[in-house]
Amino acid sequence: MSSRWKLPSFITRHVLYALVLGGVAGIGFMLFLIEFDHLTSSEAFCTTCHSMELAAESYRQSTHYNPVSGVRASCGDCHVSEGVFAATWDHFLGGKDLFSQIFGPDYDNPVVNVLHLPDAAFAARAWFKSKDSATCKRCHVLEAIQGKRTDTNAIHREETTGKSCIDCHINLVHRKVPDEKTFKRAQWHRMIEEEFGIEAGMANQLMAK
Amino acid sequence: MNLSLMRRLLCLALICCHPTLFAAKVTVDPNLWGDPLGKECISCHEKASPGLAQQWHKSAHAEAGVNCLDCHKTSVEDDDAITHEGQVIATIVSPLDCSRCHTVEYEQQKGSVHSEAATIIENRLPALAGHVGGDAIIAAGCDQCHGSKIKLRGDGTIDPSTWPNSGIGRINPDGSKGSCSSCHGKHRFSKAQAREPSACVRCHSGPDSPDKAIYEASKHGMQFQSHRDEMALSSDSWVAGKDYVAAPTCVTCHMGAAGKLKATHDVGMRNAWSLNTPISQKQQLVVFEDGDKLELPESHTSPKRGSELTKSDGSMGKVKAVASPKRRRQAMNLVCLECHSKSFAGSFMKQFDGVVKLFNEKFGKPAKSIMQALYSEGVLTPVPFDEPIEFTYWELWHDEGARARHGAAMASANHTWWEGMYLVGRNFYARFLPQVEMVAGKEMAKALIEEHVKSLDHHQWMDKPQKANPILGYDVTRQDNE
Numbered sequence: 012m013s014s015r016w017k018l019p020s021f022i023t024r025h026v027l028y029a030l031v032l033g034g035v036a037g038i039g040f041m042l043f044l045i046e047f048d049h050l051t052s053s054e055a056f057c058t059t060c061h062s063m064e065l066a067a068e069s070y071r072q073s074t075h076y077n078p079v080s081g082v083r084a085s086c087g088d089c090h091v092s093e094g095v096f097a098a099t100w101d102h103f104l105g106g107k108d109l110f111s112q113i114f115g116p117d118y119d120n121p122v123v124n125v126l127h128l129p130d131a132a133f134a135a136r137a138w139f140k141s142k143d144s145a146t147c148k149r150c151h152v153l154e155a156i157q158g159k160r161t162d163t164n165a166i167h168r169e170e171t172t173g174k175s176c177i178d179c180h181i182n183l184v185h186r187k188v189p190d191e192k193t194f195k196r197a198q199w200h201r202m203i204e205e206e207f208g209i210e211a212g213m214a215n216q217l218m219a220k
Numbered sequence: 221m222n223l224s225l226m227r228r229l230l231c232l233a234l235i236c237c238h239p240t241l242f243a244a245k246v247t248v249d250p251n252l253w254g255d256p257l258g259k260e261c262i263s264c265h266e267k268a269s270p271g272l273a274q275q276w277h278k279s280a281h282a283e284a285g286v287n288c289l290d291c292h293k294t295s296v297e298d299d300d301a302i303t304h305e306g307q308v309i310a311t312i313v314s315p316l317d318c319s320r321c322h323t324v325e326y327e328q329q330k331g332s333v334h335s336e337a338a339t340i341i342e343n344r345l346p347a348l349a350g351h352v353g354g355d356a357i358i359a360a361g362c363d364q365c366h367g368s369k370i371k372l373r374g375d376g377t378i379d380p381s382t383w384p385n386s387g388i389g390r391i392n393p394d395g396s397k398g399s400c401s402s403c404h405g406k407h408r409f410s411k412a413q414a415r416e417p418s419a420c421v422r423c424h425s426g427p428d429s430p431d432k433a434i435y436e437a438s439k440h441g442m443q444f445q446s447h448r449d450e451m452a453l454s455s456d457s458w459v460a461g462k463d464y465v466a467a468p469t470c471v472t473c474h475m476g477a478a479g480k481l482k483a484t485h486d487v488g489m490r491n492a493w494s495l496n497t498p499i500s501q502k503q504q505l506v507v508f509e510d511g512d513k514l515e516l517p518e519s520h521t522s523p524k525r526g527s528e529l530t531k532s533d534g535s536m537g538k539v540k541a542v543a544s545p546k547r548r549r550q551a552m553n554l555v556c557l558e559c560h561s562k563s564f565a566g567s568f569m570k571q572f573d574g575v576v577k578l579f580n581e582k583f584g585k586p587a588k589s590i591m592q593a594l595y596s597e598g599v600l601t602p603v604p605f606d607e608p609i610e611f612t613y614w615e616l617w618h619d620e621g622a623r624a625r626h627g628a629a630m631a632s633a634n635h636t637w638w639e640g641m642y643l644v645g646r647n648f649y650a651r652f653l654p655q656v657e658m659v660a661g662k663e664m665a666k667a668l669i670e671e672h673v674k675s676l677d678h679h680q681w682m683d684k685p686q687k688a689n690p691i692l693g694y695d696v697t698r699q700d701n702e
Contacts, residue, residue: 162267170264179305189376190303193296202374 041095048098052087060109062118065125066185073184082150089146089184090135116220122207123217125186129199132188136177144176151176244324250285253321257307258289264305275408291317299372300393311378312370314392318400325400325485331513333488335398337389338367339532347604355381363387365423367399388423412453417444420470427619428496430626430635435470437632443467458483461558473555481554486513490552492545493576495625498617499584500576502545508537518545568631575628575636579621582678583648587616589672590656599660609655612647620644649682 018027050056058064067086070076075084091101117123139146156167182188189195200214265288266273276282281291294301294310294317301308310317315335319326329335341362349358359368359381367387371379388402403419404410413419421432435441444451447466455463460478468476474490477483493500494515502518512531516523523529523539531537549569556565591613594600604610624640627633653673657665673679681687688694 162270166264166267170267187375187377192303193301193308193376195299195374198299198372199374 044095044099048087048091048095048102051102052085052091052098054085057086060112060118062112062124065118065121069185075184084150088149090138092142092145093149116217120217122203122209122214123220125203126200126214126218128186129188129191129194129196132181132185133191133194136181136191139177140175147176147180244322246321248321248323253287253290254285255287255289255293258287258293261288261305261307272407275406279408279410281407281409286321290320298393300370300378302376310393312383312392313401313406314394314396315398315400316392316394316396322400327511328485329398329487330396330511331507332486333491333515334388334402336513336532337365338363338369338387338391339389339397341366351603352605363390367391367397367402410454411456411458415451415453415458415469415471415476417441417469424470427615428622430623430639431470431630433639434623434627434630434632434635437634438630440468440631444469460555465559468555468559473552476555478555478558481551488515489543490548490555492549492552493573493625493629495576495629496618496622498588498621499580500625503548504545505543505548506539507541507543509540510537512537572628575641576625578678579624579641579644582676583644584617584621586672586676586679587613587648587652590652590668593668593672594656594660597660597664599664607659609652609659612651612655616644616647616652620647 054067054070058067063086070086075089077083087098091098091105112118116127118127153167153171157164158167181190200218201211203209204211204214262273276288281287289307289309291313292309292311294308296308298310300310300312302310315326315329333340345358345362349362353361363382363385365387367390368382368385369391370385370393371382372393373379386399386401386406388399389397390399390402391397392399402422404414417432417435423429425432436445444467450464450466451469452458452464457463458476460468460472460476462479472478474487475484489505492502494503503515504518504520504522506514506516506523506529508514508529508531514529514532514537522542522544525539525541527539528536529539553565553569556568560568591600591609594609595602600607600610605614620640620643623635624637624644627635627637627640653665653669656668660668674682
């Protein structure tokens, strides 16, 4: 009997210790990643940067923050992919935001922030598109969309072939930014200058910094 | 052929140069509409906005294969371009957009009193709507008829203080002026609907343009009500005297084809008088080479064809043609003649002109002169509407005075007198003149009234206090008079 269950000769006692320790460490690392992704996807974590607090202002006015159902989507629910590896990768890529926050323009300044907002919006939309709006579909199931009007269901059943959520549903949560195709930066700058009561041409200067 | 005959022929050509059909036949190559991408809008909009999709389905546009994108498409460079379901479109369809097919109508309405409706009141708006009313009134009141100046925001949205708006003189993002949907309810664009008086009364009702009430009280309105089913309102060809004879509507006289007279989308072309001014003036219509137009008082020398003239926007333009008040009246008369004799129509116009001249001479001119004197003497502050007399004067010509003149123009006896000139008279004698004395003091008021009022024959009765009449119950001297 003992010969039948005998470990191969290269599994020495030390190897066995290493395997057990490695396994435990691996499980621990995975658990760490899961917790890490969970923590870093939260609104509380994201808004530790003041610039993100500015993005959260509009979010807190949106139906994704205050739905009648009480199901609140947090930053990461939309902006971080599902699955521990994908989520970790997204957070890794998101590290560039932290880099920009420290070394880039003064995003904490509301004017600078909103001047850069269109570029952020375009990048976010491209990301959603590339994922086929995967994070939307975490909660929203096409077949189950009823809407308040009778035709909302029919539209989602019959008019969505070849389309992704983000193709139609932009400007849901954050401040409205036009589609990239028709976006006109000069007009955007003028609007922001008027809104903040700053001198004409200041927007260009701020963007050049 | 002498010069004056040539000019007269030119004017006649100007008035009559439009196709017989009210809506000119579209001559654009049908391959240029029916954008295949536009067909994709329909199935979704039948669900998302079933009301307007149904209206479109019932329209002549749908019948001809003109779809959403044909009217709404635009290029990315346009200020009001937005992306919608992958297409670049504009919410606002301007007259310039409509002119892709409806060129004739666009050219006619360009520069007309309708398309200039916002520009015309631009200077007055801050004082009246701004001071007496407020910004909310400008957006929801004034601009809904006169038209807003569309303001686009940097985020692609339209400033809600300027949109929604289908005011007839709307200043569009592409620079064109007007809104076809002001009369032609969008998305159905029904001929019949636009020919109905109700197409006009959204704006032509109320104190300064009480045309709804006047028309309804007139024989014309009465006949229309009774014989509406004989009006051929949906007919392709809609020539008064040929396709219908039951009654004229607003469109018939001001725009419609009648006998030899061609239809036009220049609504003011047949108006010999200005009726909504402190003093009415006969006006000549100047048409420039580029299609712009200008109303000039008759007293102004008639500009020569080819000469340069300052346009209403301050730029210079080359004169293409001039229609004298006489010619404009002749055009209007041509409509009358489809049902009335020459002498009948001519005598009616004499009665109308008489009322306008009476208003001018008896009330309009004296009141204006007195107001000018009060301003120049510093009795009144320059800001309008901070003194009661300013409201009195405004209503004298703008409300009651307009009602009297419009009433006479469209044959409503009640609006000419009781709702019109009677109120002008009451305002003048019982409010305006006493208020002059209140603000200017006895001495100055006396001098002003002597100079501007009592010097006129119209007001001589004021100096005959003993000339009694039983109308108010004064019976003693009545015996003497009889």
